Amino acid sequence: MRLASLLIRHFRLIGEASLELGSGMQLFLGLNAQGKTSLIEAIVFLSTSTSHRTHKEEELIQWGEETAYLRGRVERLDGEETLACGLEKKRKSIKADDVALPRVGDLYGRLRTVLFAPEDMAVAAGGPAERRRYVDMAIAQIDPSYIGLLQQYRRLVKQRNQLLKRMQLRSDNSAQKELAVWDAPFLDAAAKVTERRGRYVRALAPLVTEYYGRLADDGPCVIHYPAAEPETAEDIRARLAERLERSRGTEAERGNTLIGPHRDDMPCTLAGKSLAQFGSQGQRRAAALSLRLAEARAARDAVGETPLLLIDDVVYEMDNTRRARFWDSVDRTGQLIVTAADLGHLGARIEPAQIFEVNHGSIHPAAS
Amino acid sequence: MTQPLSSPGSLSAVPIIERAVKQLSKLPGIGPRMAQRLTLALLKRKKEEVQELVDALGQLIDGVNPCPECGNYDQQTPCRICADDQRDRSVICVVEQHQDLIAIERTSQYHGLYHILGGVLSPIDGVGPEEIGIPKLLRRLNEPVREVILATNPTIEGDATAHYIQDASKTLGVRITRLARGLPSGSDIEYADESTLALALSTRSELK
Numbered sequence: 153m154r155l156a157s158l159l160i161r162h163f164r165l166i167g168e169a170s171l172e173l174g175s176g177m178q179l180f181l182g183l184n185a186q187g188k189t190s191l192i193e194a195i196v197f198l199s200t201s202t203s204h205r206t207h208k209e210e211e212l213i214q215w216g217e218e219t220a221y222l223r224g225r226v227e228r229l230d231g232e233e234t235l236a237c238g239l240e241k242k243r244k245s246i247k248a249d250d251v252a253l254p255r256v257g258d259l260y261g262r263l264r265t266v267l268f269a270p271e272d273m274a275v276a277a278g279g280p281a282e283r284r285r286y287v288d289m290a291i292a293q294i295d296p297s298y299i300g301l302l303q304q305y306r307r308l309v310k311q312r313n314q315l316l317k318r319m320q321l322r323s324d325n326s327a328q329k330e331l332a333v334w335d336a337p338f339l340d341a342a343a344k345v346t347e348r349r350g351r352y353v354r355a356l357a358p359l360v361t362e363y364y365g366r367l368a369d370d371g372p373c374v375i376h377y378p379a380a381e382p383e384t385a386e387d388i389r390a391r392l393a394e395r396l397e398r399s400r401g402t403e404a405e406r407g408n409t410l411i412g413p414h415r416d417d418m419p420c421t422l423a424g425k426s427l428a429q430f431g432s433q434g435q436r437r438a439a440a441l442s443l444r445l446a447e448a449r450a451a452r453d454a455v456g457e458t459p460l461l462l463i464d465d466v467v468y469e470m471d472n473t474r475r476a477r478f479w480d481s482v483d484r485t486g487q488l489i490v491t492a493a494d495l496g497h498l499g500a501r502i503e504p505a506q507i508f509e510v511n512h513g514s515i516h517p518a519a520s
Numbered sequence: 521m522t523q524p525l526s527s528p529g530s531l532s533a534v535p536i537i538e539r540a541v542k543q544l545s546k547l548p549g550i551g552p553r554m555a556q557r558l559t560l561a562l563l564k565r566k567k568e569e570v571q572e573l574v575d576a577l578g579q580l581i582d583g584v585n586p587c588p589e590c591g592n593y594d595q596q597t598p599c600r601i602c603a604d605d606q607r608d609r610s611v612i613c614v615v616e617q618h619q620d621l622i623a624i625e626r627t628s629q630y631h632g633l634y635h636i637l638g639g640v641l642s643p644i645d646g647v648g649p650e651e652i653g654i655p656k657l658l659r660r661l662n663e664p665v666r667e668v669i670l671a672t673n674p675t676i677e678g679d680a681t682a683h684y685i686q687d688a689s690k691t692l693g694v695r696i697t698r699l700a701r702g703l704p705s706g707s708d709i710e711y712a713d714e715s716t717l718a719l720a721l722s723t724r725s726e727l728k
């Protein structure tokens with residue numbers, strides 16, 4: 153998979169940039185706050201119509217401008233396609249080959265990316281919400297129908313919660329009767345989401361362990377998803393139904409759905425100990441990188457094509473040995489978008505296919 | 521890219537125009553800008569033409585009422601479907617909206633009665649069984665009704681509503697059925713969205 157060209161207009165720090173991108177490593181050099189991360193964020197947005205850095209999409213529009221615009225030509229094994237995202241203060245439009253995509257989920261899978269970013273260090277050792285998002289986004293990119301399922305599940309949780317809030321306020325008999333009709337679809341969707349995540353984490357887990365072993369020697373690093381231990385959706389549903397019955401009282405007390413995939417964790421451990429509790433800075437970073445390397449491999453295994461790797465300044469803080477081990481682990485057969493302040497920061501033996509300079513929100517090929 | 525919206529009031533400070541714009545913009549699918557365009561278009565028309573519209577709207581609110589039995593709109597009460605003795609009074613088809621009734625009538629395949637809910641259960645929108653008249657529907661089922669066809673939309677809320685009606689009418693001894701789901705006819709499998717296709721697969725039937 154390759155992003156062959158990219159047009160960016162009024163996105164974050166970038167005023168306008170028009171790029172032709174080749175295969176292999178595309179290196180973007182520039183000092184801080186010149187637009188390197190804006191470029192990465194733009195590609196993430198074109199890929200998922202979300203940002204990894206903010207929930208407020210109006211922040212993505214360049215200061216003082218009304219609209220931002222992104223357009224990219226994508227080459228995949230199954231053909232070429234032009235993706236475009238227009239962003240206004242309260243509206244966004246997404247198009248593929250000039251046809252509007254009505255739902256956000258329709259964009260997924262058209263430009264598959266895996267992001268390595270400094271902000272991402274929490275993915276292995278931060279809170280459960282970080283890992284749920286990581287797993288959900290990774291699945292959505294290889295299986296776009298998952299988004300519909302996830303949205304359906306979230307809506308069911310919201311509907312249930314509303315009834316539970318009513319029950320919390322007063323013992324409400326009618327709400328209880330209504331709740332009964334939401335329980336079955338809630339359990340169905342919860343079981344499906346859990347099962348899909350479980351299948352993904354089972355494919356991912358050995359890869360995480362393998363990549364961590366390539367980056368560092370203090371493993372094994374293990375990710376697992378306890379909620380999906382029964383492997384079939386039916387068994388998961390039965391277990392969820394049991395837990396739901398047991399949590400009825402507390403649910404009504406707190407006015408909230410307390411079980412289900414929106415509360416689950418996929419904890420990571422290192423040599424048997426919780427990474428979130430005991431991991432050092434270096435271990436957390438190595439674990440986060442392992443998760444992303446594993447995600448890229450799992451995507452390739454699932455769809456037969458290496459996703460676009462976005463590597464935003466992550467090697468800067470590593471020592472030379474770690475850098476070398478990182479680059480040795482990265483699949484460089486596809487396209488890589490790499491940013492750094494200086495070529496020397498990447499480590500030895502790194503030969504980019506093309507170098508760009510990022511300066512004051514402009515991007516140009518470096519003079520060779 | 522479209523330009524930012526101007527506020528509806530900025531067209532003019534004429535209170536009568538503003539009032540019309542405000543009323544029009546309350547209609548579904550009509551934003552402030554469209555309301556402005558419609559208002560200006562009306563001003564440009566001949567007075568008689570606009571009067572014709574005003575009369576039509578006046579007649580609409582005076583002359584059309586929801587049927588006290590089924591909720592269908594008609595000039596007569598009960599509505600002509602409920603009043604028609606050719607129709608099978610032992611079958612009731614429950615739909616969300618008036619439009620759904622029109623769509624089913626268009627097939628000419630159904631000859632029973634209807635019940636229009638006017639919505640679906642949705643706690644987050646404050647809609648419960650009372651708001652969509654489920655008690656009234658259950659009272660209708662006490663009459664000699666043989667079958668209830670639940671024709672709510674195959675959405676989360678439509679399904680929950682159907683499920684609720686089914687639960688609530690269990691003791692009444694009425695046969696409850698649900699519309700089959702599948703691919704829209706005349707459409708390509710290639711272009712069907714995943715959930716429709718998945719549903720079509722899971723509700724597939726034996727070839728006879």
Ligand SMILES: [Zn+2]
Pocket residue numbers: 587588589590591592598599600601602603
């Ligand atoms: Zn009627």
